[in-house]
Amino acid sequence: MLGTFLNAFRIADLRKKLAFTAAMMAVYRFGAYVPAPGINLDAVKGIQSQFGGSNVLGFLNLFSGGSLSRFAIFALGIMPYITASIILQLLQVVVPSLEKLKNEGEVGQQKITQYTRYLTVALAFAQSVGYVFLFRTFASDANTKVVNNFNIGSVLLIVLTLTAGTVFVMWLGELITQRGIGNGISLMIFASIVARIPHGVSAWWNNPDQVFKVMMPLIALAVIAAIVYIQEGQRRIPVQYAKRVVGRRMAGGGSTYLPLRVNMAGVIPVIFAASLMAFPPTIGELIHSKAARDFSVFFNPNGTAYIIGESILIVLFTYFYTAVTFNPVEQADNLKKYGGFIPGVRPGRPTAEYLDRILARLTFPGALYLAAVAALPTILINQTSANFFFGGTSILIVVGVALDTMKQLEAQLMMRNYEGFLK
Numbered sequence: 001m002l003g004t005f006l007n008a009f010r011i012a013d014l015r016k017k018l019a020f021t022a023a024m025m026a027v028y029r030f031g032a033y034v035p036a037p038g039i040n041l042d043a044v045k046g047i048q049s050q051f052g053g054s055n056v057l058g059f060l061n062l063f064s065g066g067s068l069s070r071f072a073i074f075a076l077g078i079m080p081y082i083t084a085s086i087i088l089q090l091l092q093v094v095v096p097s098l099e100k101l102k103n104e105g106e107v108g109q110q111k112i113t114q115y116t117r118y119l120t121v122a123l124a125f126a127q128s129v130g131y132v133f134l135f136r137t138f139a140s141d142a143n144t145k146v147v148n149n150f151n152i153g154s155v156l157l158i159v160l161t162l163t164a165g166t167v168f169v170m171w172l173g174e175l176i177t178q179r180g181i182g183n184g185i186s187l188m189i190f191a192s193i194v195a196r197i198p199h200g201v202s203a204w205w206n207n208p209d210q211v212f213k214v215m216m217p218l219i220a221l222a223v224i225a226a227i228v229y230i231q232e233g234q235r236r237i238p239v240q241y242a243k244r245v246v247g248r249r250m251a252g253g254g255s256t257y258l259p260l261r262v263n264m265a266g267v268i269p270v271i272f273a274a275s276l277m278a279f280p281p282t283i284g285e286l287i288h289s290k291a292a293r294d295f296s297v298f299f300n301p302n303g304t305a306y307i308i309g310e311s312i313l314i315v316l317f318t319y320f321y322t323a324v325t326f327n328p329v330e331q332a333d334n335l336k337k338y339g340g341f342i343p344g345v346r347p348g349r350p351t352a353e354y355l356d357r358i359l360a361r362l363t364f365p366g367a368l369y370l371a372a373v374a375a376l377p378t379i380l381i382n383q384t385s386a387n388f389f390f391g392g393t394s395i396l397i398v399v400g401v402a403l404d405t406m407k408q409l410e411a412q413l414m415m416r417n418y419e420g421f422l423k
Contacts, residue, residue: 011413014181014409014412014413017179017180017181017412018180018181020175020176020179020180021176021180021181021182021187024172024175024176024180024184025176025187025188025191027172028065028074028169028172028188028191029065029191029195031067031072031073031074031165031168031169032064032065032066032067032070032072032074032192032195033070033072034072034073034074035070035071035072035073036071036072036073036075036158036161036162037157037158037161038147038148038149038154038157038158039071039146039147039148039158040145040146040147040148043145043146044069044070044071044135044146047135047146059274059278060077060079060278062192062193062196062394063077063078063079063189063192063193063274063278064076064077064079064192065077065191065192065193065195065196066192066195066196066199067192068131071131071135071146072165073161073162073164073165074165074166074168074169075131075162075165076124076127076128076131076162076163076165076166076169077166077169077188077189077192078166078169078170078173078185078188078189079275079278080120080123080124080127080166081116081120081166081169081170081173081185082185082271082272082275083120083123083275083276083279084116084117084119084120084123085116085272086272086275086276087119088112088115088116088119089320089324092112098112117167117170120166120167120170121163121166121167124162124163124166124167125159125163127162128158128159128162128163129155129159130283131162132147132155132158132159135147136150169188172184172188173185173187173188176188181405181408181409181412182401182404182405182408182409183401183404183405186267186268186271186397186401186404186405187401187405189271189397189401190397190398190401190402193394193397193398194398204216220395223373223376223395223396223399224395224399226369226373227373227395227396227399227400227403228399228403230262230263230366230369231261231263231266231399231400231403232403233261233262233263234259234260234261234262235259235260235261235262235358235362236257236258236259236260237257237258237259237260237342237355237358238255238256238257238342238343239255239256239257239258239335239340239341239342240254240255240340240341240342240343241254241255241256241338241339241340242339242340242341258331258342258355260326260355260358260359260362261362261366262362262365262366262369263318263366263369263370264322264325264326264359264362264363264366265317265318265321265322265325265366265370266400266404267396267397267400267401267404268317268321269313269314269317269318269320269321269367269370270314270370270374270393270396270397270400271397272313272317272321273310273313273314273317273374274310274393276313277306277309277310277313307375307378307379310371310374310375310393311371311372311374311375312371314367314370314371314374315367315368315370315371318363318366318367318370319363319367322359322363322366326359328351328352328353328355328356328359329352331351331352331355332347332348332349332351332352332355333348333352335347335351336348336351342354370396373395373396374393374396378393
């Protein structure tokens, strides 16, 4: 891996992309420490205990890199954009006009992206209003005042600032995707989780439960090993290309393979499921009533209901996202177009049915793997009654995003005839 980075820094183009990605991540982390205007910082520090790692606010604070507990301008993070993306992708299945846009290629995708941005602004605005009143509630319980002058002008200024912060983060993510290395949105979440590692290590080291202190590193290493093993697993479908006569020369021929990964969806289903499962308890926290608080406690990120719900959503989103990213009919048509065929399978529709059958068999264990990795560490930690910053979902996202980013860097190096470390 060190050799890969050294080779990357020897190439001017890759060096610029890495530097640009690092600069954008630094801007993102800087915004996590800039407080929103009109906020009493002393009052915010006094209520940070509300954002512990065992409730939904602690979970959202983890995904924002600590911005939420500081009431920073990036307090909402990238979660409104992810929620908007989920909504738009689900609507493409049930709304004919959106499905038509999806099939129009790049032009249609640009329109869907624009709709996602509009929905992100609306969700960020609504969520900002909720957080302002939520912080006011916490401050009232602690006999402090978070907003110095709580009036329409001050509230509107804070809401617009948080909404603009979300739009800016969304723009940074798109810039990283276009001009940097890796997926910008995934790297934003990666940076937010990694930024909380010192707090997590401190919580682990100072935990009085000795069993937890011994088990946690072993659990983390086992989860990381399982993630790497499954993420790199693939089913190689042999493909044979027939020879063709081009002019007076014989061209083509030879054999290769079509790699189908066990987990073709990557970490996207985990991010989607975590974002969707965080929505109900967030609403429960925003509504100041006993029933709403009980509802929020019921969907605690370390609770049974949350773990079951998240596991089901991960399985569903894995199938959904795999179907979106890999089309067996399109793959079969491409093979037939370029004279390729799978030995023992007729070209055309039989090839598409064969690929679809193989993909369904691969997706099922891949979906179960994602759900298990996200749920099992949390279950084991709950057995020790220990409060920790990270669960299986966080580890899965960090390792998965790191692997995907290194693969993109590896691809850039391979195009320039450098040998990388990912085989």
